[in-house]
Amino acid sequence: MPNGLTPIKIISSGIALPENKIESWQLDIKLNKPKGYVAKRSGIEHRFHAKDNDSQAELAAKAIHHALETQHIVPHSIDMLISASAISVQALPCTAAHILEQSSLKQGIACFDVNASCVSFITALQVAAGFLATSQYQRIAIVSADLASRGIDWQDQESSLIFGDGAACMIVEKGDGTSGIITYHHETHTKGIELCEIRAGGTRKNPRAGMTDDDFLFHMQGKKLFRMASSLVEDFMQQVLTDSKLQLNQIGTVVPHQASHLSLEHMRQRLGVKSEQLIDIYRFRGNQVAASIPSALHEAIISGRFYGQPNVMLIGTAAGLAFCSMVLIP
Known part of the structure; x- marks a missing residue:
């Protein structure tokens, strides 16, 4: 091992x-x-x-x-x-x-x-x-x-x-x-806790505490969320690579959360992930929330971009504001 x-x-x-x-x-x-x-x-x-x-x-x-x-x-x-x-x-x-x-x-x-x-x-x-x-x-x-x-x-x-x-x-x-997890890294920055939310469904917004129909809908302050995520993601990515003792060019496939067209372009332009590394199914699925990353991973598997790769990175942002990544050997 x-x-x-x-x-x-x-x-x-x-x-x-x-x-x-x-x-x-x-x-x-x-x-x-x-x-x-x-x-x-x-x-x-x-x-x-x-x-x-x-x-x-x-x-x-x-x-x-x-x-x-x-x-x-x-x-x-x-x-x-x-x-x-x-x-x-x-x-x-x-x-x-x-x-x-x-x-x-x-x-x-x-x-x-x-x-x-x-x-x-x-x-x-x-x-x-x-x-x-x-x-x-x-x-x-x-x-x-x-x-x-x-x-x-x-x-x-x-x-x-x-x-x-x-x-x-x-x-x-x-x-x-011979296969397994090299590193797992997860951060949550609560300054962004209200930038992406559904307020109802728990103890905070309910018939006794008070609620409206609007509380059951998804709310996102997109520009603020993108700015905050953009300001943090480069340091986060560097920490993941440092923890895994790898360079980005040693990652065969990057499987990101399919958050938005802009987020995927940011990975290419700002983080330097090459198109041949990146799994991008966003055009045909949109943002599938938690199903997004495993759906993209399935695409990597069936297209021959998972097994046989030296290292694979899963990475995403989430409400919270959270960042999470895993580097593994298939």
Whole structure:
């Protein structure tokens, strides 16, 4: 085992998308904008939005089943399920329980949620590695599923153009020790805590404490958020590289949160990530919140840009304001 490596192996991946495909020109009409406006402003050609009665748990289960079928994995071999979603199905019980109910996985297995907003999947991968290290659990399914469209504020032009729905699953084992996590780094800067939020759904905004319909919608102060993230991300990236004892040119593939067209361009222009390193699925998915990073990772896997690479970086920003990254050997 390489020195300092936390062993974990991704053995299969899968995704699921709602049937409802939304072309950018359809949003031009919805928002009463000239043809081509949304595509130009958002950088998205199409994305997927769930219907009002579609189930988040069912979408997550479909992603799990895709991952199982891809590598012919027996459902009963999974002994832990982690839901790594930004928005829960309901306050209680946990979203993982709802997903287990809809899936073909074995009843009685351990299941729980890891919620770190848009970087939930990276955090869950680190948590899974810890459980696998105990050898009490042998095979873990991590699934992220978010229906971002449910929280879109169509009066807010800045944020309403960027979101899509989806789910992605990774199935992991401890492996033989040749693959694993080199470094995991997570920072939260609460000066940005109100720059990206959904206020309702917890104890802060509810019928007794007081709430409005607007509190259930996604709110983002985009310009302030981008400025703050931009001022911090270069130092964050340097810390990740320092911790991993690697240079950026030693990273074969960079899998970022598909936050926005501007954020991906910032990675290219300011952080120096080359286009051939970067996984960019934003034009065809939009920002899928927590499902964004594992969906992009699935794309890296199926396009031959994960296995065989010397090192892979997962990186993203999230509400909080949080930054999270992992460097691993596939």
